[in-house]
Amino acid sequence: MRRRLAVTAAAAVAAALAAPQAALAHGIVGKQDLPIPRWLFAWAAAVVLIASFVGLASLWPRPRLERVRARVLLRSPAVLEWLCGAVGIAVYGFIVYAGFAGTQTATANIVPTWVFVVFWVGIPFLSLLFGDVFRPFNPWRAFGRASGWVLRRAAGGRMPEPIAYPDWLGRWPAAFGVLAFAWVELVYVNRDDPSTLAVLIVAYTVFQLVGMSLFGEERWTRNGDAFAVYFGIFARLSPLRWADRALGVRTPLGGAPALEPRAGTVALLCTMIGTTSFDGFSNSTLWSGPNDMSQHLTNTFVKLGLHQEAAVQGAYTVGLLMMVALIAIVFWIGIAGMRTVGGGESAPALARRFVHSLIPIAAAYVVAHYFSLVAYQGQAMGYLISDPLGHGANWFGTASATIDYNVVSATGVWYVQVAALVIGHVCGLVLAHDRALVMWSRPSQAMRSQYWMLAVMVGFTSLGLWILSASAQ
Amino acid sequence: MAAAAIVIIAFAIARSGSSDKVAGKPQTIVVRDAKPVGGVRTLKWKRGQMIDLTVKSDTADEVHFHGYDVHKDVAKGGTVRFHMRATIEGKFIVELENRKQTLANVEVVP
Numbered sequence: 001m002r003r004r005l006a007v008t009a010a011a012a013v014a015a016a017l018a019a020p021q022a023a024l025a026h027g028i029v030g031k032q033d034l035p036i037p038r039w040l041f042a043w044a045a046a047v048v049l050i051a052s053f054v055g056l057a058s059l060w061p062r063p064r065l066e067r068v069r070a071r072v073l074l075r076s077p078a079v080l081e082w083l084c085g086a087v088g089i090a091v092y093g094f095i096v097y098a099g100f101a102g103t104q105t106a107t108a109n110i111v112p113t114w115v116f117v118v119f120w121v122g123i124p125f126l127s128l129l130f131g132d133v134f135r136p137f138n139p140w141r142a143f144g145r146a147s148g149w150v151l152r153r154a155a156g157g158r159m160p161e162p163i164a165y166p167d168w169l170g171r172w173p174a175a176f177g178v179l180a181f182a183w184v185e186l187v188y189v190n191r192d193d194p195s196t197l198a199v200l201i202v203a204y205t206v207f208q209l210v211g212m213s214l215f216g217e218e219r220w221t222r223n224g225d226a227f228a229v230y231f232g233i234f235a236r237l238s239p240l241r242w243a244d245r246a247l248g249v250r251t252p253l254g255g256a257p258a259l260e261p262r263a264g265t266v267a268l269l270c271t272m273i274g275t276t277s278f279d280g281f282s283n284s285t286l287w288s289g290p291n292d293m294s295q296h297l298t299n300t301f302v303k304l305g306l307h308q309e310a311a312v313q314g315a316y317t318v319g320l321l322m323m324v325a326l327i328a329i330v331f332w333i334g335i336a337g338m339r340t341v342g343g344g345e346s347a348p349a350l351a352r353r354f355v356h357s358l359i360p361i362a363a364a365y366v367v368a369h370y371f372s373l374v375a376y377q378g379q380a381m382g383y384l385i386s387d388p389l390g391h392g393a394n395w396f397g398t399a400s401a402t403i404d405y406n407v408v409s410a411t412g413v414w415y416v417q418v419a420a421l422v423i424g425h426v427c428g429l430v431l432a433h434d435r436a437l438v439m440w441s442r443p444s445q446a447m448r449s450q451y452w453m454l455a456v457m458v459g460f461t462s463l464g465l466w467i468l469s470a471s472a473q
Numbered sequence: 474m475a476a477a478a479i480v481i482i483a484f485a486i487a488r489s490g491s492s493d494k495v496a497g498k499p500q501t502i503v504v505r506d507a508k509p510v511g512g513v514r515t516l517k518w519k520r521g522q523m524i525d526l527t528v529k530s531d532t533a534d535e536v537h538f539h540g541y542d543v544h545k546d547v548a549k550g551g552t553v554r555f556h557m558r559a560t561i562e563g564k565f566i567v568e569l570e571n572r573k574q575t576l577a578n579v580e581v582v583p
Contacts, residue, residue, distance in 0.1 A: 031540040032564040034580060046479045405540060410562035411583050 028112050028192060028380070031405055032283065033372050033468075036414045041469040044418040048425050048461050052454050055429055056447070063437045065430070066257050070241040070248025081245065085142030092139035092201075098388050099198025106192035107380075108390030115197055116185060117377045119227075121370040124234045128363055131240035131247075134231040140205060141221045141228065144212035162216035170223060170263030173211070175271050177226020179324070182275035186282060187316040189309055229268070233259070234363055236356075237427070256359050256431055261352030269358040270331060273460065274324030276365040280467035281323060282316065294319065327460070331358070334456030341449040343440060353439065354453065357432035361460050364424020368417040368464060372408070379403045417468050425461040429454065497522050502576050504530035507569060515578040518559045524579070526555045526567065534572055538579070540565035 036044075095114055102109040126133050135141070152159050190196045211220040221228050235241075236255030241248045259265070281287055288294050297315035298308075306314060335351045345353070382401040387393045394400075408416075432453040436446040497518055503510040518524050528536050533549040540561055545553040555567075559581045567577045 030542060030565070031561070034562065034564055034582060049479050402542075405561040405563065409583065 028106050028116070029373065029377055030403065031372075031376060033413055033417075034410045036417060036465070036469045038469065040414055040418060041465055044422060044465055045462060047422055048458065048465075051422065051426055052429060052458060055426065056433075056450060056454065059430070059433045061437070061443055063434045065251065065254055065434045066438055068251050068254030068257070070243075070250040070254075072246045072248045075246045078245065081136055084136035085139075085145065088137035088139040088142050089146075091137075094388075096198045096201055099194040099201070101389060102194055103390030104194055105390060106194070108387075109194040110381075110384040110388035110390075111194040111197050112192045113377060113380050113384055115201075116191075117373055118381060120181070120185070121366070121374055122378065123227075123231050124363070124366050125370075125374060127231045127235040128237055128367075129240075131238040131242050132232050132235035133242075134228065134235075135242065138221070138225070138228055140208040140212075140225055141217060143205075144209065144217040144221070147209075148212075148217060162219065163214050165215045165219045165223060168263050170265065171229060171268050172264035173224035174226045174229035175264050175268040177224075178230055178268065179271050179275065179320075181226065182271070182278070183317065183320060186275070186279055187313050187320060189313060223262070230272070233268075233272075233359055234366075237359060237363055253360070253427055253431060256356045257435065259356040259359070261355055266331070266348075266351050266355045267328070269355050269362060270328040271324050272362040273358065273365055274327040275320065276362070276369050277327065277463065277467060278320045278323040280369050280464075282319060284467065287319065330456055330459050334452045337452035337455070338449045341440070341445055341452075343445070343449075345439075354432055354435060357428045357435065357453065357457075360424040360427035360431065361457065361464075364420045364427075364461075365464055367420035367424075368468060371416045371420070372413045375408050375413075376403055376405055379407070418465070421461050421464045421468075425457055428457050428460075432457070499525040499527065500577075501527045501529065502567070504528060504532060504569070504576065507532040507534070507572050507574055509574075509576045513575050513577060515580060517580045517582060520559050520562055520581055520583055522559050524555060524557050524559050524581075526577070526579070528553050528555075528567070528576060530569075532569070532572075535570040536576070537568045537570040538565065539568065544570065 095111055098109060099111045102111065106112045123134050184191050184200065208220070208225055211224045214220070215224070222232075223229065236259060237253055238255070239249055239252045241250055241255060282294070286292060294312075294315045297318055298311045301311035301314040302308065332347070332351070335347050335354065338350055338354075339345070339347055379401075380403060382398050386396045386399040386401075392399075429450075433446075433450055436449050436453070437443070440446040440449060500516050502514075516526065526538075528547060529552045530536070530547045531550055532547075533551075534547060536545050536547050536553050536555075537543075538545075538555050540563060541555075541557065543555060543557070545555070547553045562581050562583055565579045565581070566575050567579060568575050
């Protein structure tokens with residue numbers, strides 16, 4: 001009996017040791033980034049520090065970004081909105097169909113690449129440049145509006161009024177939605193399985209339809225549609241603004257100060273930064289090398305009676321949550337420090353006042369971590385659109401296209417990563433400085449409050465650089 | 474003054490980094506019970522060098538060199554050799570494809 005136990009224990013340990021980091025990297029990705037070398041890390045950190053001090057000394061004395069208005073360039077007809085909505089629903093329908101009907105090999109089916117590369121990473125990149133491009137195509141919103149229109153017609157105007165959206169709920173559903181997506185992307189072992197993804201998409205749709213029917217399409221989409229909120233937040237940094245069927249231009253970053261600090265917004269931004277950090281961190285040897293953190297956590301879960309796969313997922317879940325908590329703690333330390341400058345605001349109120357300055361940091365993390373994914377894996381769309389189900393079709397004659405990994409060199413990727421983090425850092429400082437000028441009447445007080453914000457930003461940027469660097473890997 | 478100090482420190486850190494060891498020579502991975510003996514190692518080549526990697530396996534499977542996307546079937550007790558120029562920079566895994574077991578990480582550095 002004892003011998004059998006020993007054998008079982010040895011097998012468990014062997015299985016645990018065998019659980020490789022690669023099993024938890026995306027099956028769809030053929031190439032990972034090289035860590036940035038130490039010399040680049042050192043120089044980038046130096047540039048960040050110097051830019052911060054120079055910035056603090058030379059920034060403007062009156063707020064400039066608080067009341068940015070967009071200048072309307074052109075207006076679009078209502079029919080275009082319906083058309084975009086229809087395109088959104090058609091693409092959505094096709095992706096769900098492909099998930100169920102297509103091959104279940106992750107690399108040959110369009111669904112994993114569509115969900116994790118085009119949708120989750122590609123749209124934020126587009127939003128940063130061109131504004132909220134997702135909104136008109138949002139299939140859930142389009143579906144909600146269309147079904148609402150039909151129901152109102154059928155009921156002859158006797159539709160019940162939507163329930164008032166509770167203030168305390170705010171953006172919390174979006175924060176949990178982003179966390180849940182990140183869990184699927186970074187923790188869940190079946191994440192690359194096309195039919196599983198299709199099931200999850202349908203489940204999310206049901207959740208959205210219930211939310212919209214309770215609170216109204218617009219109110220729910222702005223708070224509870226995790227993707228609409230996530231993409232919309234990045235769009236605030238863009239110089240283009242789409243609203244009320246009109247396209248306007250504004251100062252870059254100008255949309256960020258107008259972010260209404262509803263409940264859950266701080267949690268949302270910390271989740272955005274924390275989950276992206278964990279994506280990088282989980283590739284480091286500190287987390288997934290031999291005899292590392294994930295291994296210890298996995299062994300703990302195995303001892304608690306979980307089987308191997310569940311234990312690995314448990315360990316990664318803990319890691320993901322710890323990273324989000326770490327980001328939240330650093331931000332709160334900065335806020336607590338800022339309170340000591342005076343002004344009489346409570347810590348939560350101050351946190352909400354400054355949360356928009358985290359948007360450029362979140363954007364920088366996304367660009368730094370996912371630029372190469374878009375540049376390389378994005379090319380997979382070339383063959384996937386010709387054969388989306390993986391059944392050997394060749395609709396556009398591109399089914400035999402391959403990924404050119406030399407389209408950007410490793411050095412090119414490093415420079416993009418470092419540039420993204422440095423620019424994001426400076427933009428975050430600019431937004432925080434502008435807000436401080438509104439909050440504190442004396443410039444010297446505003447300045448002192450910003451030493452705290454500066455420390456937070458330097459902390460986040462250094463963490464970002466470290467995760468990408470050779471010292472972490 | 475502070476800026477100058479930062480630059481000096483950065484310069485010191487940048488110089489202190491010992492250059493990473495680049496293998497550049499033939500490497501062999503022995504697979505026993507479908508696992509690499511000695512654990513998953515990281516093997517480095519410089520771009521332009523010849524990658525020369527041999528896998529000796531006691532398990533029949535397919536060996537997949539990701540990124541370069543070369544697949545080779547290996548018989549039980551057999552040997553396969555990857556011999557090609559390092560043309561793509563990056564970090565790649567070499568995997569026992571059907572068992573999803575990583576055999577080595579290959580880094581091709583600029």
